Amino acid sequence: xxxxISLAHYMVLSALLFGIGLFGVLAKKNAIAVxxxxxxxxxxxxxxxxxxxxxxxxxxxxxQLFAIxxxxxxxxxxxxxxxxxxxxxxxxxxVNLDDFDWLKW
Amino acid sequence: MxxxxxxxxxxxxxxxxxxxxxxxxxxxxxxxxHGLGWVTALGLLGVLGLTxxxxxxxxxxxxxxxxxDRYAIFFKITFLTAAFLVTLGCMxxxxxxxxxxxxxxxxxxxxxxMMVLASAGxxxxxxxxxxxMTIAFIVLVCYRRTETRSVEAGIKYVLLAGMSSAVLLYGLxxxxxxxxxxxxxxxxxxxxxxxxxxxxxxxxxxxAGLGFKISAVPFHMWTPDVYEGAPTPVTSFLAxxxxxxxxxxxLRVFIAALPGLxxxxxxLVAILAAVTIxxxxxxxxxxxxxxxxxxxxxxxxxxxxxxxxxxxxEAGIKGVMFYAFLYVFATIGAxxxxxxxxxxxxxxxxxxxxxxxxxxxxxxAVMVISMLSMAGIPPLAGFVGKFYLFKTIVDNxxxxxxxxxxMSMVSVYYYLRVALVMYRDEPxxxxxxSLSGPVALTLIxxxxxxxxxxxxxxxxxxxxxxxxxxxxxx
Numbered sequence: 001x002x003x004x005i006s007l008a009h010y011m012v013l014s015a016l017l018f019g020i021g022l023f024g025v026l027a028k029k030n031a032i033a034v035x036x037x038x039x040x041x042x043x044x045x046x047x048x049x050x051x052x053x054x055x056x057x058x059x060x061x062x063x064q065l066f067a068i069x070x071x072x073x074x075x076x077x078x079x080x081x082x083x084x085x086x087x088x089x090x091x092x093x094x095v096n097l098d099d100f101d102w103l104k105w
Numbered sequence: 106m107x108x109x110x111x112x113x114x115x116x117x118x119x120x121x122x123x124x125x126x127x128x129x130x131x132x133x134x135x136x137x138x139h140g141l142g143w144v145t146a147l148g149l150l151g152v153l154g155l156t157x158x159x160x161x162x163x164x165x166x167x168x169x170x171x172x173x174d175r176y177a178i179f180f181k182i183t184f185l186t187a188a189f190l191v192t193l194g195c196m197x198x199x200x201x202x203x204x205x206x207x208x209x210x211x212x213x214x215x216x217x218x219m220m221v222l223a224s225a226g227x228x229x230x231x232x233x234x235x236x237x238m239t240i241a242f243i244v245l246v247c248y249r250r251t252e253t254r255s256v257e258a259g260i261k262y263v264l265l266a267g268m269s270s271a272v273l274l275y276g277l278x279x280x281x282x283x284x285x286x287x288x289x290x291x292x293x294x295x296x297x298x299x300x301x302x303x304x305x306x307x308x309x310x311x312x313a314g315l316g317f318k319i320s321a322v323p324f325h326m327w328t329p330d331v332y333e334g335a336p337t338p339v340t341s342f343l344a345x346x347x348x349x350x351x352x353x354x355x356l357r358v359f360i361a362a363l364p365g366l367x368x369x370x371x372x373l374v375a376i377l378a379a380v381t382i383x384x385x386x387x388x389x390x391x392x393x394x395x396x397x398x399x400x401x402x403x404x405x406x407x408x409x410x411x412x413x414x415x416x417x418x419e420a421g422i423k424g425v426m427f428y429a430f431l432y433v434f435a436t437i438g439a440x441x442x443x444x445x446x447x448x449x450x451x452x453x454x455x456x457x458x459x460x461x462x463x464x465x466x467x468x469x470a471v472m473v474i475s476m477l478s479m480a481g482i483p484p485l486a487g488f489v490g491k492f493y494l495f496k497t498i499v500d501n502x503x504x505x506x507x508x509x510x511x512m513s514m515v516s517v518y519y520y521l522r523v524a525l526v527m528y529r530d531e532p533x534x535x536x537x538x539s540l541s542g543p544v545a546l547t548l549i550x551x552x553x554x555x556x557x558x559x560x561x562x563x564x565x566x567x568x569x570x571x572x573x574x575x576x577x578x579x
Contacts (some may be wrong), residue, residue, distance in 0.1 A: 002156065011282070018271075018275055020327045021271070022268075022272075025264070025268050029150065030495070031260060033263065034264050036268040037204065037262070038264070038268055038271055038448065041268070041271035041272075041275070042271050042274065045274040045278050046277065046281065048275070048278040048279070049278050049281070050295050051386055052278065052281055052282040052285075056285050057285050061280065062281075062286075062287055064230075065229065066229050066281075066287065067227070067280075068152060069232065069233060071234070071275060073232065073233065073236045073240075076236070076240055077236065077263070077270075080240055080243050080244060080263060081243075081260075081263045081264070084243070084247055084260050084263055084498075085260065086257060087250045087256050087259075088253075088256045088257065088259075088260050091251070091253045091256055093254065097260075097264075097412055100257045100260060100261070
């Protein structure tokens with residue numbers, strides 16, 4: 001027997017994805033990996049938005065629209081992020097965040 | 106659908122100006138781009154005039170997703186004034202950095218993002234404005250891309266900003282899930298005083314996400330590093346513009362969209378304000394670098410402004426707006442001195458400021474007046490601002506008012522330490538520093554504004570009153 005998939009399933013999936021992303025941002029040492037984990041968090045948000053839109057306000061497309069905006073802006077942000085990583089690699093020959101301790105508390 | 110584009114005129118003009126500067130930079134040969142700073146400054150002055158002219162032209166666009174009320178217009182005036190003063194004060198610095206056109210257009214796009222943020226009426230506009238501002242600032246922070254410090258500040262900013270906006274978005278998606286709407290005033294009608302756990306979690310994430318932008322403790326860790334590493338004019342614009350814009354949207358989201366949950370978040374905000382004031386002021390004391398000192402002092406200022414949110418009243422909003430406006434002059438005055446001093450001596454260390462009063466009396470005077478204004482010494486503007494802010498909380502949050510008062514006294518210590526170095530110590534190098542025209546103009550404007558707003562705050566207070574009043578008219 002197939003159980004139907006409800007909004008709660010999507011919310012749990014998104015919460016898990018968000019948690020994994022947040023953990024990765026805090027634990028990873030490689031700048032590119034951190035950027036990927038930020039993408040995970042943003043995709044968790046997208047799942048949330050689309051699922052809520054489908055189940056709660058099916059007549060409106062607010063959530064889908066919002067998700068498209070999030071995807072677009074995230075692409076721009078990653079573009080800038082990767083450019084900075086390239087620039088810092090040229091300066092320091094490293095993308096390991098532990099090496100960037102020039103500025104101290 | 107009938108759209109009144111006159112409401113959008115300042116934003117459209119600013120976007121055209123930003124793109125125009127970008128194209129102009131490509132057309133003009135590399136050696137003769139010095140005039141771009143003046144074009145930018147005059148353009149900003151024009152947009153500022155356009156915004157002020159639209160003071161009576163209020164309304165909403167696209168079914169409430171873009172709100173133009175006096176509250177938003179007042180904040181736009183604040184951002185444009187800040188952008189104008191920063192541009193005026195940084196021309197020489199930018200000339201030495203190279204690539205003027207991209208710098209000025211990024212600056213204009215950041216301002217545009219702030220203006221959209223101040224007018225945001227739904228979560229999508231909020232997000233777009235926030236990211237337009239943030240991404241432009243990320244590019245500006247690592248603008249000196251061959252210099253390790255600048256790029257390092259950039260990577261810290263891009264990663265932490267990305268994380269904070271993801272947290273903020275998750276909070277927004279939860280609020281959307283509970284209320285079924287993304288329009289701020291509709292959310293305000295849907296939120297009831299009996300909240301579901303998901304909504305509380307969403308609000309907590311909003312506090313974290315926006316707390317990062319205003320650099321409230323414990324989300325402040327990026328601030329000193331980014332402020333120190335970024336080019337100084339960018340730091341000053343980041344301290345003024347980005348912070349004021351984030352406060353504009355913070356008030357809009359919390360007071361317009363979540364008033365039903367006031368009882369739940371007011372204590373959280375009060376504690377956040379107290380911790381921010383205490384940590385910001387105490388950690389500022391041992392700093393030896395002037396930019397880090399000002400970074401910690403700006404964290405403390407964020408704490409003071411946060412006090413205005415606690416009561417969620419018209420008086421609180423008035424306090425925030427008044428403080429944000431005069432904070433522009435004090436901060437830009439101090440940072441313009443730092444920028445020019447760096448141009449001349451290549452140093453940001455406080456000990457190198459020894460004897461500045463003999464080398465350049467105007468720079469030393471502006472620095473002292475700006476810092477005393479931030480500390481809240483009468484008759485300077487900062488005192489009036491703090492008075493309006495703390496007046497709102499004396500009834501119910503007396504302990505917070507005491508913390509603010511004691512910590513203001515502490516802040517006088519580290520501000521006066523800089524003054525002491527400038528006035529008492531003998532300079533190592535006695536050559537006088539001659540100021541260039543635009544820099545001197547910026548310094549005089551900021552100093553006069555700080556003095557005049559402190560002695561005669563009446564007219565601005567009236568303006569702020571009507572602006573804060575418009576906030577509650579949906």
